[in-house]
Amino acid sequence: xxxxxxxxxxxxxxxxxxxxxxxxxxxxxxxxxxxxxxxxxxxxxxxxxxxxxxxxxxxxxxxxxxxxxxxxxxxxxxxxxxxxxxxxxxxxxxxxxxxxxxxxxxxxxxxxxxxxxxxxxxxxxxxxxxxxxxxxxxxxxxxxxxxxxxxxxxxxxxxxxxxxxxxxxxxxxxxxxxxxxxxxxxxxxxxxxxxxxxxxxxxxxxxxxxxxxxxxxxxxxxxxxxxxxxxxxxxxxxxxxxxxxxxxxxxxxxxxxxxxxxxxxxxxxxxxxxxxxxxxxxxxxxxxxxxxxxxxxxxxxxxxxxxxxxxxxxxxxxxxxxxxxxxxxxxxxxxxxxxxxxxxxxxxxxxxxxxxxxxxxxxxxxxxxxxxxxxxxxxxxxxxxxxxxxxxxxxxxxxxxxxxxxxxxxxxxxxxxxxxxxxxxxxxxxxxxxxxxxxxxxxxxxxxxxxxxxxxxxxxxxxxxxxxxxxxxxxxxxxxxxxxxxxxxxxxxxxxxxxxxxxxxxxxxxxxxxxxxxxxxxxxxxxxxxxxxxxxxxxxxxxxxxxxxxxxxxxxxxxxxxxxx
Amino acid sequence: xxxxxxxxxxxxxxxxxxxxxxxxxxxxxxxxxxxxxxxxxxxxxxxxxxxxxxxxxxxxxxxxxxxxxxxxxxxxxxxxxxxxxxxxxxxxxxxxxxxxxxxxxxxxxxxxxxxxxxxxxxxxxxxxxxxxxxxxxxxxxxxxxxxxxxxxxxxxxxxxxxxxxxxxxxxxxxxxxxxxxxxxxxxxxxxxxxxxx
Numbered sequence: 001x002x003x004x005x006x007x008x009x010x011x012x013x014x015x016x017x018x019x020x021x022x023x024x025x026x027x028x029x030x031x032x033x034x035x036x037x038x039x040x041x042x043x044x045x046x047x048x049x050x051x052x053x054x055x056x057x058x059x060x061x062x063x064x065x066x067x068x069x070x071x072x073x074x075x076x077x078x079x080x081x082x083x084x085x086x087x088x089x090x091x092x093x094x095x096x097x098x099x100x101x102x103x104x105x106x107x108x109x110x111x112x113x114x115x116x117x118x119x120x121x122x123x124x125x126x127x128x129x130x131x132x133x134x135x136x137x138x139x140x141x142x143x144x145x146x147x148x149x150x151x152x153x154x155x156x157x158x159x160x161x162x163x164x165x166x167x168x169x170x171x172x173x174x175x176x177x178x179x180x181x182x183x184x185x186x187x188x189x190x191x192x193x194x195x196x197x198x199x200x201x202x203x204x205x206x207x208x209x210x211x212x213x214x215x216x217x218x219x220x221x222x223x224x225x226x227x228x229x230x231x232x233x234x235x236x237x238x239x240x241x242x243x244x245x246x247x248x249x250x251x252x253x254x255x256x257x258x259x260x261x262x263x264x265x266x267x268x269x270x271x272x273x274x275x276x277x278x279x280x281x282x283x284x285x286x287x288x289x290x291x292x293x294x295x296x297x298x299x300x301x302x303x304x305x306x307x308x309x310x311x312x313x314x315x316x317x318x319x320x321x322x323x324x325x326x327x328x329x330x331x332x333x334x335x336x337x338x339x340x341x342x343x344x345x346x347x348x349x350x351x352x353x354x355x356x357x358x359x360x361x362x363x364x365x366x367x368x369x370x371x372x373x374x375x376x377x378x379x380x381x382x383x384x385x386x387x388x389x390x391x392x393x394x395x396x397x398x399x400x401x402x403x404x405x406x407x408x409x410x411x412x413x414x415x416x417x418x419x420x421x422x423x424x425x426x427x428x429x430x431x432x433x434x435x436x437x438x439x440x441x442x443x444x445x446x447x448x449x450x451x452x453x454x455x456x457x458x459x460x461x462x463x464x465x466x467x468x469x470x471x472x473x474x475x476x477x478x479x480x481x482x483x484x485x486x487x488x489x490x491x492x493x494x495x496x497x498x499x500x501x502x503x504x505x506x507x508x509x510x511x512x513x514x515x516x517x518x519x520x521x522x523x524x525x526x527x528x529x530x531x532x533x534x535x536x537x538x539x540x541x542x543x544x545x546x547x548x549x550x551x552x553x554x555x556x557x558x559x560x561x562x563x564x565x
Numbered sequence: 566x567x568x569x570x571x572x573x574x575x576x577x578x579x580x581x582x583x584x585x586x587x588x589x590x591x592x593x594x595x596x597x598x599x600x601x602x603x604x605x606x607x608x609x610x611x612x613x614x615x616x617x618x619x620x621x622x623x624x625x626x627x628x629x630x631x632x633x634x635x636x637x638x639x640x641x642x643x644x645x646x647x648x649x650x651x652x653x654x655x656x657x658x659x660x661x662x663x664x665x666x667x668x669x670x671x672x673x674x675x676x677x678x679x680x681x682x683x684x685x686x687x688x689x690x691x692x693x694x695x696x697x698x699x700x701x702x703x704x705x706x707x708x709x710x711x712x713x714x715x716x717x718x719x720x721x722x723x724x725x726x727x728x729x730x731x732x733x734x735x736x737x738x739x740x741x742x743x744x745x746x747x748x749x750x751x752x753x754x755x756x757x758x759x760x761x762x
Contacts, residue, residue, distance in 0.1 A: 034638045049635055051618030052726030055705035062615050066644035178734035181741075216731030227619035227728045252638055273639040328759065330746045337723070339737035382723055386700035389755075390693070396754050400680050402574040402696060404583040405751040410721045411587070412752045414759070417722070445640055473760075483761040 002286040005030065005268055007255045007300065010097015011546050012533035013291035014234035015553040017241035020289070023561035027247045028283055029238075030270060032254040032292070033064050033093035036100070036225060037235065040249070041242040044211055046235055050100070050225025054381045057224050063092035063101050069445035072295070074496050076456035078433055085442055088453050089319055089497045091293050095251055098293065098500070099233030099546060103222035103341045104203040106151050106547040107373055108142050110165035110350060111135035113541035120352060121367055123460055126429035127316055131538040132510050132519035133555070135166065141551040143170050146201075149233045149550070150209040152176050153201035161196060162347045176343070177206040178217055182334040182420035183344035183377030186327060189479025190346045190376065193471070194355075197376060200345040203547075204231040221341040222378065233546075256280075256448060258288050258304040258529060265529045271446050278446055287528045289560075291553070294502030294535040298436040299451045301506065307525035309512045314437060316430035316504040317453065318540035319497045320372065321461035322489030325422030325472040326415075330482035333417045336379035342421070344376040349424060349468055350542045360467050369464040372425040372542020374472065385416040420481070422472050423489070425501070427542040429460050436505050455497055457488060501545050506535035521556040532557055566660050569672045571595045571699045573679050574692075580676065588716035590699050598702030598711025603653055606646065611636055614645055616708040620728035623715075631708045631726075652694065659691030 002025060006016045009031040021027050038047035056062045064070070065087075072088035075081060091098040112119040114131040122128050152174040176199035187197035204215045204226075215230035229235070241247040257269040259282070267284035290297045298314045306313060348354055349371030352361075361369040380388075389409045393401035412418070439452040457465065469486040476484040489499055509515025512524040521536050523529045532553040534545055541548070568591060572580045577589025590596075605612040617633040637645070663671040666682045674682075683692055702711030704718065706726060712718060718725045746752060 034641075047619075049615075049618035051616065051620060051631060052728050053616055053618070053631065053706050055701055055709060056615050059701065059705075060614060061641075061644075064641075066641060068644040068647050069640050178737035180737055181739065184738065216729070217734065217737050218727045218731040220726070220728075252640075273643070275639055275642075326759070328756065330756075331743055333722075333741055333744050335736075335741060338727075338732040382704035382718070382721060383700055386704060387697070390696050390700075392755050392758065393751075396751065396758060398684075400684050402683070402692075403576055403680065404581050405749075407575055407584060407587060407589065407720070408747075408749050408751050409755060412746050412749070413721060414746065414752065414755060418746060445643055477762055481762065483756045483759045485760040 002026070003028070003284070004287040004289060005283060005285040006289045006291060007268070008097060008291035008293065008533065009095050009238060009249060010234050010291065010293065011099050011549045012553040013097065013289070014237040014241070015550055016289040016291055016532045016557045017247055018237035019554065019557035019561045021241045021244040021246045025246065025287070027241065028285070029247060029249045030253050030255050030268070031095050031249065031251045033095070033251065035095040035251040037095060040235065040239060042211060042239050045213060046229040046232060048225060048227060048229055051227050052218060052220040052224070054383045058381065059383060063094050063225065065090055065093045070450070071442060071444070072450050073439045073442050073452045075452070075454050076495055078454055082439070082452065084494065084496050089295070089500060089502060091500055091502060095249065096234045096238070100225045101223055102233070102546060104231040104233065105544040106146060106201045106203050107345065107347070107543040108166040109541040109543055109548050112165060113539050114138070116539045123367065123429055125431065125458065126460065127432050128430070129509065129514070129538050132508050138551055138555060139167070141555045142547060145547060145550045145554060147173055149203045149236050150174060150205055151201055151203045152206045154199055157198045159196035159198060159347070161351060172201060174206045174209060177204065177215055178339055179343045180336055180339045180377045182336040182379060183342055185329070185334065186376040186420050186422055186476065186479045187344040187346070189475040189477070192478040193475050195346045195348040195475070197344045197346040200343055200375070202340060203233055204340055210236050215340060217339045219337045219339055254446065255300060256303060256446070258290070258300065260304065260526070263525060264527050273445065289530045289532050289557070291531070291533040293533050294505050295436050295451045295453065297531060297533055297535045298505040299438065302438050303448065306523060308516070309525050310514050310516060312432070312507055312514070313516050314435050314505050315432045316507050317434040317436055317455055318428040318430055318503040318537065319455055320428045320499050320501045320540055321426035321457050321465055322499045323424035323426060323465050323468055323472060323486055324489045324492060325424065325476060326485040327420045327422060327476035327479055327481035328414050328483040329418045329420065329480065333413070334379070334420050335417060336377060336420065337381070342375045342378035346374045346376060349374060349471065357467060361463065364463050366460060366463060369460060369467060370427040370542060371464050371468040372427050373544070375421070375423045375425070378421045379416055379419045382416060385413070386410060388415050422476060424468055424472060425542050425544065426461060426464050426468070428540040429458065430504055430539060431458060453497070456495065457490065503534045503537035503540050503545055506531045507538055508536045509538065520559045530556065530560055566664065566671050567599060567656070568596045569679065570663060570683060570695055571702070573676065573683055574696055574699045575703055587720050590703065592713070593703050593711055593716040594713040595699050595702030595711050597713065598705065598709055599698050601710030602698070603649060603656065605649060612642070612645065613709065614641065616706055621706065621708070621726055624727065624730055629708070631706055655691060655694055659694070662691065
């Protein structure tokens with residue numbers, strides 16, 4: 001039988017490995033980062049060394065990559081020099097990829113996200129386009145992914161507006177778990193404004209599922225790996241792949257090039273670090289599937305000098321325009337350190353006809369604006385809280401920005417225990433000049449050029465964030481917060497994107513003149529190279545992308561697996 | 566010297582009367598945290614970068630698996646080698662600079678003078694590093710050498726790691742009841758800055 005190489009072991013790569021191995025392919029999965037799990041092939045519960053450890057996960061890059069060895073660079077636009085070198089929107093580089101650190105939110109994109117151009121019309125300056133399939137076509141794959149990895153939620157509680165745009169025919173396999181106090185409080189504010197909050201669909205176990213444990217509400221969720229692996233996600237398809245006996249998983253090994261002869265890939269070159277320096281090698285294959293996540297897949301395509309018939313390779317990078325809302329409760333501690341982080345969401349702001357949104361857009365010269373899903377509740381942990389106070393104290397007490405005032409702030413916990421967050425995951429339009437390119441000077445630990453990110457919020461995103469900042473603040477006031485703040489996420493990071501949602505760069509489409517990959521993710525101009533991660537997205541939507549990454553990968557990889565080898 | 570400086574950043578009862586009953590950097594052994602970190606490659610054995618998992622059992626019974634530090638991969642070793650040697654240099658220069666500004670020995674001048682020196686522009690980057698590490702030493706898991714006796718967490722009413730026990734559904738969803746914030750001048754100032762309603 002023939003051999004396939006899958007690059008990356010996360011949301012997309014795990015699905016590719018599962019589908020190809022089930023169809024009889026021998027598969028080698030290369031993963032750049034280390035493996036923090038045991039018992040991957042099962043049966044029974046996975047083991048892990050992920051833990052309730054703020055320092056390890058949020059400060060010391062346990063899920064990697066470390067910016068001292070594998071940085072990226074960022075500039076707001078092509079007319080500006082690089083402004084930042086370091087961690088730029090890094091996803092975990094470990095076995096399981098982004099599905100290790102996520103808090104497992106699995107909302108679906110809406111029908112109009114897949115048909116933005118035909119349903120909503122053009123937007124000035126943006127490369128609007130339809131996906132090569134509709135919501136109706138992808139819906140059964142959403143069902144299958146939610147069943148496969150195990151999602152919780154209550155379809156009967158999903159509001160009509162959401163079901164109209166993302167209809168469902170099946171219940172989710174598990175009921176919702178305990179709702180966080182902070183989420184319920186903000187949700188009450190949303191209701192008071194006439195919005196429609198509901199329990200956030202999440203791929204975390206509320207019942208024993210897939211041989212894995214039930215979430216025990218430990219509270220170290222978003223940004224952490226789950227210590228009881230109650231949200232295994234990519235590990236489930238990875239396990240199915242490994243159990244065929246036809247799949248080998250190779251961690252700590254970075255693919256540096258897809259080797260091309262004419263229009264065919266013949267295999268890959270790889271590099272790995274050892275105690276005595278880097279070691280290189282190569283692996284032959286009949287098929288290569290790239291799933292290294294949006295930015296790294298583009299970087300690899302550029303390093304491999306892929307053909308680029310449309311001129312769009314590495315363009316249309318979408319990272320979501322986040323709005324960071326902060327509600328501070330003065331009379332009660334909200335204890336968001338307990339439970340799955342953020343258990344309520346509201347999707348009203350995904351609607352271009354949200355009250356007042358279209359009029360606001362038109363007044364400012366745009367046909368429409370859309371926000372995105374709002375994540376209601378959640379907070380941060382003490383180390384991040386302390387860091388936030390250092391910034392505050394530098395403003396408020398420049399002559400002595402430390403001391404008892406610092407400790408008083410920590411004890412008051414206005415930015416942790418009294419905080420309920422409200423992030424809006426804003427629709428980020430596809431622009432040709434939002435790009436991933438190879439940085440001309442900065443290299444990684446192996447001496448290879450790192451990814452240079454060119455991205456910022458444009459007029460559409462700025463207007464949308466401006467409009468919804470007022471909505472979010474009003475919602476938080478109605479929730480009873482004593483102080484409210486809503487600012488673009490990039491404001492908190494000097495402009496650098498940090499949202500960990502990476503989409504675009506290898507856009508799907510039927511026409512080789514206007515897209516990078518075909519209607520099933522095969523690279524235009526290459527016979528046997530496919531892409532199965534978020535880089536194939538045509539639009540970003542305003543939702544957490546992982547469910548869609550996995551569902552689109554499932555659709556495309558099943559099609560591929562059905563082709564004659 | 567580092568102990569004296571971090572005790573100004575996060576004072577305890579012995580350092581500031583306003584902190585009576587509230588352990589600070591000294592009590593939480595922040596210097597233990599900093600020493601553990603800066604000497605991670607000279608102690609022999611596994612460098613103490615990543616505490617083990619999946620849990621400590623501190624609220625339950627059983628072995629503390631966080632105390633068994635994890636073997637690191639070669640790329641991580643390179644990154645931390647660079648990071649630690651950079652910080653060692655910054656500490657050497659920073660400490661020398663603080664001592665110099667104190668006329669020879671930072672620990673021998675008054676608390677007010679120490680505060681003034683620390684807040685000075687010429688040490689601002691070293692102050693940020695010390696502040697960052699003081700926060701980590703106070704509020705990280707105690708396996709890293711600080712947060713002694715969970716002093717840092719206790720002072721902010723934070724229970725820390727909760728596995729393998731976690732929380733009951735009721736603990737997640739319920740209101741813990743009224744608990745008005747103590748509106749000290751700095752808290753009021755911060756709330757105003759953050760958008761008090």
